[in-house]
Amino acid sequence: MKFTIAVLPGDGIGPEVTNQAIKALEAVADVYDHVFIFKEAKMGACAIEKTGSPLPDKTIEICRKADAILFGAVGDPKYDNNPSAKVRPEQGLLRLRKELGLYCNVRPVKAYSKLIKNSPLKREVITGVDIVVFRELTGGIYFGNKELSENQKSAFDVCTYSVEEITRVTHLAFKAAQDRKKKVTLVDKANVLETSRLWRKTVTEVAKEYKDIELEFLFIDNAVIQLILNPKQFDVILSENLFGDILSDQSSAIGGSIGLLASSSVGKKNALFEPIHGSFPQATGKNIANPLASILSAAMMLEHLGLQEEADAVRRGVEKSLDLGITTEDIKGKNQYAAATSKVGDFISDYIMNQEDSNINFQNIHMGQSTII
Ligand code: IPM
Ligand code: MG
Numbered sequence: 020m021k022f023t024i025a026v027l028p029g030d031g032i033g034p035e036v037t038n039q040a041i042k043a044l045e046a047v048a049d050v051y052d053h054v055f056i057f058k059e060a061k062m063g064a065c066a067i068e069k070t071g072s073p074l075p076d077k078t079i080e081i082c083r084k085a086d087a088i089l090f091g092a093v094g095d096p097k098y099d100n101n102p103s104a105k106v107r108p109e110q111g112l113l114r115l116r117k118e119l120g121l122y123c124n125v126r127p128v129k130a131y132s133k134l135i136k137n138s139p140l141k142r143e144v145i146t147g148v149d150i151v152v153f154r155e156l157t158g159g160i161y162f163g164n165k166e167l168s169e170n171q172k173s174a175f176d177v178c179t180y181s182v183e184e185i186t187r188v189t190h191l192a193f194k195a196a197q198d199r200k201k202k203v204t205l206v207d208k209a210n211v212l213e214t215s216r217l218w219r220k221t222v223t224e225v226a227k228e229y230k231d232i233e234l235e236f237l238f239i240d241n242a243v244i245q246l247i248l249n250p251k252q253f254d255v256i257l258s259e260n261l262f263g264d265i266l267s268d269q270s271s272a273i274g275g276s277i278g279l280l281a282s283s284s285v286g287k288k289n290a291l292f293e294p295i296h297g298s299f300p301q302a303t304g305k306n307i308a309n310p311l312a313s314i315l316s317a318a319m320m321l322e323h324l325g326l327q328e329e330a331d332a333v334r335r336g337v338e339k340s341l342d343l344g345i346t347t348e349d350i351k352g353k354n355q356y357a358a359a360t361s362k363v364g365d366f367i368s369d370y371i372m373n374q375e376d377s378n379i380n381f382q383n384i385h386m387g388q389s390t391i392i
Pocket of ligand 2: 264265268295
């Protein structure tokens with residue numbers, strides 16, 4: 020089959036990790052006889068430098084027309100350290116989500132058995148954890164009116180939600196739970212916030228259509244504790260935009276690195292796939308960043324395009340790289356060498372191309388010397 024993929028590498032380590040995901044997709048195209056047409060476009064600080072805008076019209080156009088969007092990361096210390104900057108890289112991503120109506124952000128969290136020893140949490144606490152965070156992505160405080168007063172002594176950000184915004188993402192979360200452990204936990208702050216009370220009421224209403232699903236409520240302050248003390252109690256976590264952002268970053272401690280977490284952002288028509296991590300400026304250009312979140316985002320993309328077998332092959336490649344310890348610094352074991360970003364990508368694409376060949380010596384692939392023995 021033929022697919023057009025918009026590729027937005029973005030800033031910092033974005034291009035490096037996205038390149039590895041593209042390698043995996045090229046291997047998939049080769050083995051399964053597909054054609055991926057990659058259309059690269061700019062978003063973030065790199066787009067500001069070039070055009071003055073973090074999201075040029077041309078980028079939106081390319082994304083609209085594509086079958087899927089693969090995105091790296093946005094952000095640059097130049098803007099982080101300047102709170103008065105009017106134009107910011109992150110605005111590009113937020114506007115793209117809004118323009119394309121990508122209201123549902125899905126972030127799976129898994130404890131890979133090989134990495135359990137890397138987690139700051141105890142083995143028995145995280146073994147078997149399998150959570151998916153459903154984060155509402157185009158509403159709430161991210162998109163409400165915001166203002167800094169003229170004398171710069173006060174500021175506000177408004178948080179608004181409509182029943183419709185809550186309902187549509189809730190349906191997707193409940194449908195996902197039906198194929199999983201049949202539990203949804205709504206995380207909110209309903210003891211304080213009016214929007215949270217609307218979430219509880221609306222989600223309770225939607226839940227009536229899903230009699231097989233258990234619905235539970237947790238306040239955000241309790242949820243962040245529970246996520247660390249007993250993450251196994253969760254199946255699908257549903258939350259609004261800001262709480263969902265925080266919960267998904269926090270849950271990366273379970274897997275041992277934020278460099279492992281992939282995500283999809285879907286709307287009515289378009290879909291975007293991205294690692295949940297940021298642009299990691301300290302690592303830019305050093306070939307040390309973990310590409311797995313990006314590669315796993317490509318797997319989510321393949322699944323979305325209906326290519327389940329292909330997505331499974333990519334995921335098996337990732338698991339194999341973990342099993343053999345072909346991993347970047349952030350997740351390497353005590354006595355292991357760290358592999359470069361590009362080496363991890365090479366290994367996984369090699370694995371996809373040679374999966375059926377049990378004679379491949381994968382240890383040598385690690386050294387960049389793939390040989391048949
Ligand atoms: C994320 C990021 C973004 C967000 C930033 C870059 C605007 O943290 O995708 O989680 O807050 O949504
Ligand atoms: Mg985030």
